[in-house]
Amino acid sequence: MARPNSDLLRGTLDMLVLQILSEAPCHGYAIGQQIQHLTDDRLRIEQGSLYPALYRLERHGWVKSKWQKNSASKRRTKVYQLTRKGRERLEANIENWQRFVDSVSHVVPGS
Amino acid sequence: MALIPSHRSGPRPGFWARVAAKLGARGRARRLAARMTEEFGFHLDLERQKLLNQGYSANDARQEAERRFGDLSDIRSACRVEYSIDPASGGPGEPPNHSLGETMHTVVQDLRYAVRTLRKAPVFTAVAVLTLGLGIGANTAIFSVVNGVVLRPLQYRSPGELVFLTTAFPTLGFDEFWWSAPEYFEYKEWNQSFSDIGAFTTGEVSINGGDAPIRVPGAFVTAEFFETLGVPAAMGRVPDRDEDSPGGNNVVVLSHELWQRAFGSDPQIIGRVLDVNGTQSTVVGVMPPKFDIDDSQVEAWIPMQLDPVNPGRRASHFLYLVGRLDRGVSIERANAELGPLVTQWNERVGGNHSPLPDTHFINLKPLQEEVVGEIRPALMILLGAVGFVLLIACANVGNLLLARAEARQKEIAVRTALGAGRGRLARQLLTESLVLSLAGGAVGLALGKWGVQILLATNPGSIPRLAEVSLDGSVMLFTLLVSMLAGVLFGLAPVLHLAPHNLSPALREGGVRATAGSARLLLRQSLVVSELALAVVLVVGAGLMLRSFATLQRVDPGFEPDGLLTFRLFLPGASYPAPSDQVSFLNRLTERIRAVPGVTDVTTMSGLPPRRRVNANTMQFEGIQPSADGPPLLIDFFQTVTDNYFRTMGISLVEGRLFETQDAENTVPAVLVNETGAQTFWPDGAIGKRLRQGPQSPWLTVVGVVKDVKQDGLDEETGSELYFYYPQVAGVFGSLTMNVVVRSSVPPTSLAPAMRQTVWELDATLPLADLQPMSTVLFDSVARPRFLTLLLAIFGGVALTLAAVGTYGVMSYTVAERTHEMGIRMALGAKAGGVVKLVLVQGLQLAVIGLGLGMAAAFGLTKLMSSILFGVSTTDMITFVGVPALLAIVASVACLIPAWRATRVDPIEVLRAE
Structure with a gap:
């Protein structure tokens, strides 16, 4: 497998995180697990690499977080959820992505 | 509140x-x-x-x-x-408009991150820091020398106002001719441009009164000399005008170094009476450390006591003048004012010398220029050379960083993916480079300090003001600036490497790896090309110096230096007043020395080759009329010798005869002339011809012609030389300073104690100066070219090594990039030879471009070296063919290793990965 292309990764990771959060608020670990699941482990990045992305998204105001008491483990968990701005961002991203895939498939048959 | x-x-x-x-x-x-x-x-x-x-x-x-x-x-x-x-x-x-605190925070964060990343790659960091340290260290060392020697003002009061005055006789080959005492007095009186003019002449003085009799470099000066330089004594005082007048008290001023060395820093030295050249003289002062004039290493300053009323012969030129320009007077104005003083001399004083504006004119230059002007080009060449070494080092570290950027692709990708922008990453990478370069600078400073110590230790006397060289504030600032500049320079490589990310989003997403890859490759290849080009220039420079030095080494000094021991004696006029006293002393001395076991021959002579000062004595030649407006007829060197001179030195006779003991009794003075002199004045045979110093002097008859001896430096044209027999002409051409030369069958240095003992048995007050083997004298006479050759050879070697490593690195990278392609080629039946050729051709293409550019640059730049080359043209064929050939071989080897590795690619592995 080729090394992950950075640009592809950058766009994809943002989109994936937003996509996952659009379904339900999650903590970091769960987001990571879902990414691995959704991509069939193809996006082989270190689990920790997810967090800087989350911090960035949060800083941009696309996601927000709050600390919740986990009743089972009695530990505080940081849970992320999508904001309205984040949802708009996700939609714009998907649209861009679709446009890009379309244009590529015009050029590269069978892709 | x-x-x-x-x-x-x-x-x-x-x-x-x-x-x-x-x-x-x-x-x-x-x-x-x-x-x-x-x-x-x-x-x-x-x-x-x-x-x-x-x-x-x-x-x-x-x-x-x-x-x-x-x-x-x-x-x-x-x-x-x-x-x-x-x-x-x-x-x-x-970076947004952070507050100061946040900016600081980011910077500190970047620094921490950089240090941590570098620590995680200790081998890379060590190699990069050492490479840079080497380059920066070389620059620090050479800049210390340039700073101390050339840039730092001389240590006098307002040194910029000081001017060195001489006259020039271009037709005779004299750039800096002395003044006579009458001329000095006239100048002092007539000029309007100088507030003070002092005169001095340098030589040697014998001092008795310390631990042992010593002979040291000394200067005879006027009282105005100290006033002009404006430096007071560190202890006591400088001589006053009374002491500089005829009949004044005899006084002496010591250098700080002599006071320490010979008088144990005696705090009671002022007022002590010493025997200076046979005269009882009172010490009135000690000068500050390193005080000197015109790099003469003067250790004793003695008033000249010139007499303005009776200043002596107008034609007796022996003074150098140093003047202090009046406030606001430029050197050009002084030149305009003083120029006519020389050319109108005859009208003023009624002399018979007829100077013409284009054959004899005044020559003013800043004193600093006089002291360091000659060495400046050589030092600037060295500075340029180390600059090149540093550039090559930067290119190498840039390449290393690029390779590392490849390896860090993932880290950078993740960081980019996580939203770190290009600016942020660029700053991070530059911070890393700066941390590297500053670490390199620190190593460089240490290496530079060490280098300066080595330079000082290995280079006695061949560079002026070397004692003033030190690692001072300006050197440190230089090192810091150079390090930062280097950091930015090589730090740009990985930053440029980020550039393809700047492409439009659509292209970005499409993954144009090939384009990005080739842009990166181009960057690395241009680094290699420039590295090779720089190396060519340096190695060509080093090659020219080596060829020049080899030529210098092959110069025949005209005598057999091996197995000779030499030292210098000064016979005080007070102890040896009559010429016969001198001759009998020399006879007794040589007899005793001959009896020392191990001595096979011994003789004495007035001037020791190969670093004599030219005498340039005007002569009348019987039957030769000097042309009216042409240069006067001169004999360049007078050499007065005693018995067995030619046998001891190994100088062969060409025609006629040598001196014989009977000549001492003969009233017609016999002289020998060297081949150059014979050919210059008597091309159709010199034997029997006569010449004399002036109308009142006796005629001298040439009895023999001997082989040329290099008197004035191995790199100089041989001058005309006249030999006198001391026992015959002691009263006229005798010399109180004589060099004893001993030929020995044992290692010459082992005879040194016996020489001292023998001399002191005859006269315990005589100091023996420069007691050393003749081979050392010759060795020291080429100290400067050897020093320059050595340094340039070292820099050239370092450049060659770095360039080879750089080429190897990039070719390895290229091969690694093309592993896949190689595998397929091999799978399709390509032979190993074909693959090697493929890689080699690619590498050599780079090499050829680099060599071509380097040759072009070298062709232009070596012109600057003409002043330090001897017997070699700046476009010397052998160097300009040999160096590119050498570099081509080195580059080929650097390409062959990765090429050979490419043939080891296993096609199956490659295809399986497919």
């Missing part, structure tokens, strides 16, 4: 507000850190639990969870970075 002003106090945050913001930022950072610990801990716990459920042992589960998470500190710092970026600001990741 309100220490913390309210926000209403002004639109700009005041100091306290900034501090508060900074403290706030620190508090935020602490809170953020605690939260990250908690969040990541939670994540790791969950992963560990999952692994435990999958059957991992407790320990394995923890380790695996940590491995999967990735480098905790990297992620923490990435999160911190992400968290601190203000999304409200413009470009992605460009």
